[in-house]
Amino acid sequence: MKSRNALSSATAFLAASLISGAVLADSIIVQSTTSTKNSGLYDHLLPMVEADTGVKVNVVAVGTGQAIKNAERCDGDVLLVHAKASEEKFVAAGFGVSRSDLMYNDFVVVGPADDPAGVTGSNSVSESLEKIASAQALFASRGDDSGTHKAELRLWKATGVNPDESSGTWYRETGSGMGATLNIAVGMGAYAMTDRATWTKFGNKGDFQIHVEGDTRLFNQYGVILVSSQKCPSVNVDAGQKFIDWLLSGKGQNAIASYKVAGNQLFFPNAN
Numbered sequence: 001m002k003s004r005n006a007l008s009s010a011t012a013f014l015a016a017s018l019i020s021g022a023v024l025a026d027s028i029i030v031q032s033t034t035s036t037k038n039s040g041l042y043d044h045l046l047p048m049v050e051a052d053t054g055v056k057v058n059v060v061a062v063g064t065g066q067a068i069k070n071a072e073r074c075d076g077d078v079l080l081v082h083a084k085a086s087e088e089k090f091v092a093a094g095f096g097v098s099r100s101d102l103m104y105n106d107f108v109v110v111g112p113a114d115d116p117a118g119v120t121g122s123n124s125v126s127e128s129l130e131k132i133a134s135a136q137a138l139f140a141s142r143g144d145d146s147g148t149h150k151a152e153l154r155l156w157k158a159t160g161v162n163p164d165e166s167s168g169t170w171y172r173e174t175g176s177g178m179g180a181t182l183n184i185a186v187g188m189g190a191y192a193m194t195d196r197a198t199w200t201k202f203g204n205k206g207d208f209q210i211h212v213e214g215d216t217r218l219f220n221q222y223g224v225i226l227v228s229s230q231k232c233p234s235v236n237v238d239a240g241q242k243f244i245d246w247l248l249s250g251k252g253q254n255a256i257a258s259y260k261v262a263g264n265q266l267f268f269p270n271a272n
Contacts, residue, residue: 027056028239031068031076033147034177036222037061039197039266044259045252052251053242063146063177071095071225074232077240079225082147082195087223095232096225100248103256103267104221107151109212110182110199111137111191119191123214126159133161136170138190142181143173147220152193155217195220197266222267224248247271 036042037059046057060070064081071079072095079096081087090096109119109128117137119128132139141163142149156163163171172190174181178198185192186206194202199210212218224244229235246252253269260266 026054026239027058028077028236028243029058029060029075030078030080030243031071032059032061032080033064033067033082033222034061034179035082035148035195035198036080036267038177038179039201039259040261041197041256041259041267045247045255048251048255049243049246053239053246055239055242055246057243063142063144063148064150065145065147071227072231074227074234077227077236078243079227080222082220082222083150084221084223086147086150087225091225094230095228097228099223099225100244101270101272102222102224102247103253103269103271104219105196105267106213106220107148107193107218108196108199108210109191109193110185110208111211112189113207113209115211116189117191120209120211122212125155125212125215125217128212129156129159129161132191133159133163133166133170136166138188139163139171140181140185140188140190140192141171141173142178143175144177146178148178148193148195151218151220155193158217200261200264200266221270 042059050056060076064083064086067079067081068086068090070076087099091099117132117135119131122128141152167173174184178194179202181192182194182202183204186204186208224247226240226244227235229237248271253271256267256269257265
């Protein structure tokens, strides 16, 4: 009887181990920008991913700069962010297998309805930023090395304005994610640059509105990369590649296109 019970226990343990191993084999960590999570896109996509591929996706949503650092520390299997130059550098350094365009949307500049810098309706982001700086109107920056922050700094540089010189006066760095930065901007009546998806989903707009949009320099491209197992032997290559292949497939691209909030499409697929 004892030997039978021992055998049953061993069988149960082995079965549990096999099940646990299967779950782990089909689980991945995606180091991701915050906008894809805050917009609700993952809530829309991931149940379909798991149903079609069996891959369980765990998302770590941080600023793009932090997501890249996390992936370089081998804390993730896939990188999904929106700072192409930094993504290409990540791949060139051997941390990523290859980079693929996934989808795009755009950035917008939002602010209070009274528009103290007089930028509303402009489709020139450079002129608008110059006006904001000239008027010393409050501007809330993420200041967190995210994809949005990187894009914002490139745009300031193109104007010849160095906002760091005004840090703590009219230029306020929050060191926070997009949602928190928008909350701070609304609270202090400051302009802010945000991706359109987060803005559309954002629920605390107050009297804020989009003032600047339509400039081609506000284009916002997202990319997806499998972390290299040469640098990070722990990478779940098979499951990570299944996830990427699904996103880049016709079904994945259609699923991205079909995600809407209040009738507005938030992301536009453009995988090659």
